[in-house]
Structure formats: C-alpha cells, structure tokens
Amino acid sequence: MGRERELGAVEQAVQSLREGRSGVLLLAGEPGIGKTRLLRELVVRARAADVLTLYGRATEYERDRTFGLFVDALDDHVAAVGTSGLPLPREADRELTRILPSWGSGEETHPSRLREERHRGHWALRALLRALSEARPVLLALDDMHWADPASAEMLSYLLRHPVREQLLLAMAFRQEEVPPPLATELATAVRDGSARRLDIAPLSEQEADGLFRPGLHPGARRRIYQDSGGNPFYLLELARASSESSGAAAVLAHRPEVEAAAHADPVPRRYARPSPAN
Known part of the structure; x- marks a missing residue:
C-alpha cells in the first residue's frame, strides 16, 4: 500500500533497538488512516528480529480500568514466563502484585486506593520494563493510546519524563485530537527535545x-x-x-x-x- 516513508521509519526503529538504543515512536493520524496497520507491522518486524514484543490496546469503554493499557500489554507475558529471575526491588514486586493479575497472590487492593497510590505503580512498572529490557531488546507497542485510562496516561507521561535507558522502544498509535491535554504536552515536549520521533500518517497519494x-x-x-x-x-x-x-x-x-x-x-x-x- 505504499507508505515507503513510514515503513522506512519502522525499519529504522527496529534496527536502532537491535543495536541497543532506546527510543519513542509516535504514530498519529485520523481514524482509518492506517496507524494500527503500521503498529502491527512494527510488531511483526520486531518479532522477526528476536525482540520481546509487548502489545496493548486501549478501548473506549474500559477507561475506568486502572492501568488497563499496561495490564493488557504486560499481563500475558507475565502469565507465560513467570516472575522469577527478574532483578526487581522488593517494593516494586509488592506494587506489581496490586497492578498485574498474573504477578502473584498479592494483597487485594481497592481500586480507589490503587488510583490514589498510582505514583508508586508508575515507579514499579518502569522498574519492570527496565528489568525486561536489560535481558533483551523490548518493544512496548500501545494502540489507541488516546483511549488510555487516567493511570495509564499518567504512566506514559512518567515514562516520557523518566525514560528507560536500556534497550526499550516505546511505540504509540493515537488520534492527536483525543489525547488527554497533559499527555499531549509531554508528547510535544519529547518530540521537541528529540527523545521521540513522530510520524503523522498522511493520506495515500x-x-x-x-x-x-x-x-x-x-x-x-x-x-x-x-x-x-x-x-x-x-x-x-x-x-x-x-x-x-x-x-x-x-x-x-x-x-x-x-x-x-x-x-x-x-x-x-x-x-x-x-x-x-x-x-
């Protein structure tokens, strides 16, 4: 379907990740323009390059699910491979039992308390991503990011302000006009300072x-x-x-x-x- 410019950027992002560099790739555009297709192409190419791929998708009707976007991306991997062997601080391990259903039999936490204490969850999730990316290159691909629940949106802002320096590629597809304003500001800042690359998906010629x-x-x-x-x-x-x-x-x-x-x-x-x- 064409898209030579966009596919070139996707390939370049995968190559940079294989070489050990972290980065942020933003895919923005109107509905139906092909953002999800490009994100899926990124996932396919990353898997072919032996990159650990973690894919999550936000939905319009699950915005009350605290950290839902990150649960969608991470929980299946945790369930499949377990948690042993990850170099995590004890406090991070304890926090992750409250966030990820597959992490273990942690204490039950009321959703309202989880929302109030989610800044601790931000730190714990970043620690998990860092531990995963120390072992091998990681792609965290998040689709329909504009529908992220508030805790996930704040987590993305946190990652943009405190990026994982190890081999992690954070890729997001979204509609610009629907991104929460605080996160939109963080995205613009990341693009401006060069820590993120943004592709505005253009119509087909x-x-x-x-x-x-x-x-x-x-x-x-x-x-x-x-x-x-x-x-x-x-x-x-x-x-x-x-x-x-x-x-x-x-x-x-x-x-x-x-x-x-x-x-x-x-x-x-x-x-x-x-x-x-x-x-």
Whole structure:
C-alpha cells in the first residue's frame, strides 16, 4: 500500500533497538488512516528480529480500568514466563502484585486506593520494563493510546519524563485530537527535545491509491473515488465497495486481502463518517 516513508521509519526503529538504543515512536493520524496497520507491522518486524514484543490496546469503554493499557500489554507475558529471575526491588514486586493479575497472590487492593497510590505503580512498572529490557531488546507497542485510562496516561507521561535507558522502544498509535491535554504536552515536549520521533500518517497519494484498483477501471472512476475518500484507506475501500454495489459492476478494487486488513485496522466512529459520494 505504499507508505515507503513510514515503513522506512519502522525499519529504522527496529534496527536502532537491535543495536541497543532506546527510543519513542509516535504514530498519529485520523481514524482509518492506517496507524494500527503500521503498529502491527512494527510488531511483526520486531518479532522477526528476536525482540520481546509487548502489545496493548486501549478501548473506549474500559477507561475506568486502572492501568488497563499496561495490564493488557504486560499481563500475558507475565502469565507465560513467570516472575522469577527478574532483578526487581522488593517494593516494586509488592506494587506489581496490586497492578498485574498474573504477578502473584498479592494483597487485594481497592481500586480507589490503587488510583490514589498510582505514583508508586508508575515507579514499579518502569522498574519492570527496565528489568525486561536489560535481558533483551523490548518493544512496548500501545494502540489507541488516546483511549488510555487516567493511570495509564499518567504512566506514559512518567515514562516520557523518566525514560528507560536500556534497550526499550516505546511505540504509540493515537488520534492527536483525543489525547488527554497533559499527555499531549509531554508528547510535544519529547518530540521537541528529540527523545521521540513522530510520524503523522498522511493520506495515500493518488499514485498509491491507483495501485489498489483493478486493471481496466475507468480513470474517471478511479479519480472520483480517490477524491471522495481523501486518500484515507478506510474510506477508499468503503467508497469502492459502495460504488460497485450501487452499479452492479464487478469489484473496483484488486483482490488484496492486506488492503482490507489495513483499511479496517483503525475503527472509525460515526462522528467521523464522511458523506456518501454523489452518484
């Protein structure tokens, strides 16, 4: 699907991580533009390079789940490999039993108390990430970060202010306009001081989109669908499907399963929906 610039940045981030350097990669863009697809490509390439990949995704309806984004990213790994052998301070170990369900049989902590004491959780989670990255390169990939619960958003701000210096790549995909203001400020500061790299995911060019249409489709039809979609992969796919259904013609896009997967990777809320193209 094109994206040579973005894929080059993804490859460069993986290479830097393999060489032992830490970093932050930010993937920003409108709904349906392909942020999730690029983040998943980063995960695939990192795994191929023998990087420990930890993937978490925030959801709009779980913002009351304290540290939910980090639980989603870390808990399965903890459950699979256990906690023995990690060089963690005793206090961090105790805090992690309150945050990660798979960490062990720690004391039960009421959610309100966990929220009040979450600054201790920030320190403990950072200690865990540091311990993991001392053993091997680590990718922490967080999708739909704009929906993070308050504790997770504060944790991200904490990591940006106190980065893990060992081999850790923190990658986040998000919609800029929905990021909580305090975290948005921290992101902007990190980009400005050079500790983070930001990629604003642009629409597909007309040439990139042209490669998705089936051969023989009239140039005027290609141009109309592209212009109506604005180069957004999700809208391009939906408009192409609507065009073929309304006309009774064959599919206007070439059969490319990865195109549909990429287009539907980023959910598009109704409030972002664009008007249907004119017939």
